[in-house]
Amino acid sequence: MYGEDVPGDAPVAVSLKRAYDVSAADFTKNKNDSSCRFHKKRVEAFVISFENARILHVDGEEVQGMEVHVGGERHRIFDWSVSGNELRISLGQKDVDETGNELPKNMLSENKLTDKKIEVRFAQTPYYQVNLYNESRLPAFPFVLEI
16 A cells, blocks of 8 residues: 555536447347358447556445436346446336336347437435445446536
């Protein structure tokens, strides 16, 4: 600790940028024979940059307390990754329909989001358990970012 630069403040989200995840894949089976074709898909993704964090950490399998809304509809986070002070999230299709029934959890391709308002909310419910930290184990502040 002595002589080291240790952040004394919690991570603060400062920007939301559009990105694309090109590592997503889709397989198509040929009807005439048993062969399969592999297709790469460009999937809608976003990068959230933070201040007060050189390295972000997420404990667990998902970023708890985070919601993504596209055109007013909630979508699931299909995948996420951390690189330094940035959190990258890839979207899935809408979680539930109007009656509360769960929808298929496919990836959301980039052309579905053209001209729609994107809003990322973190820790905006009355209770949430934050598992997004900086290297000092300080939890990220709640935020709402829009594109």
